[in-house]
Amino acid sequence: MLKGIPPILSPDLLKILRAMGHGDEIAIVDANYPAESAGPRLVRLDGQSATDVLDAILGLMPLDSYVEHAAFCMQVVGEPDRVEPIMEEFSSIISHHETGFDLGSIERFAFYDRVRSAYAIVQTGETRLYGNVLLKKGVISPDDK
Template structure:
């Protein structure tokens, strides 16, 4: 155990978060997402929700303030303007950690393609549909 580091972030995921550079992306995905076949390294957190993992990651990792969208969810198939409750939860988490950031969205297959270029994927045990988010890493500004 370490001080101030959420215990759901194990050593493998902490290494990935530290190794990522500015502009690199990490995908936090639900239990239904085809993570293993998407390409990037996969870290499994089967017993955790996507929202808890997102909250834990954002407690350590800044979002990219230069990007138009640095937190992106998957749109509902056939109804891109529909907001699932988990999307509102993701947005509340993002805003709590990065007050000037909002949640963007991508069509399902565009989201899949974006995940294929991510630095890593965290597959959670999230059972809620559309429990997927991509986070783009930002920088830590010197004091």
């Protein structure tokens, strides 16, 4: 364990977050997501909720302000506009860490495709359906420090 680093950020996940650059994407997915066959390198956090993982990651990683949306959830099949409670939690956590970022949404199979070219996936133990969120990393400019 380290001072000031949330302990659910495992060694591999910390390395990945640090190694990602401007525009690289990371997906936080639920326990039913086909993550092992999705393509990108995989970090398992079995037993953690997706919302706790999102909160820990955004404590360290900036979002990309060069694009319209830097965070996306997966749309409910057949009801693209439906907002599940877990999606509202995702939005609220994002607002808590960064200002000016809305949560976008992507149709189920388009979400799978986009994740295929992400930098990494974190498979959580989230049991709520649609507990998936994709993040695009931003820049830290010399003024930020």
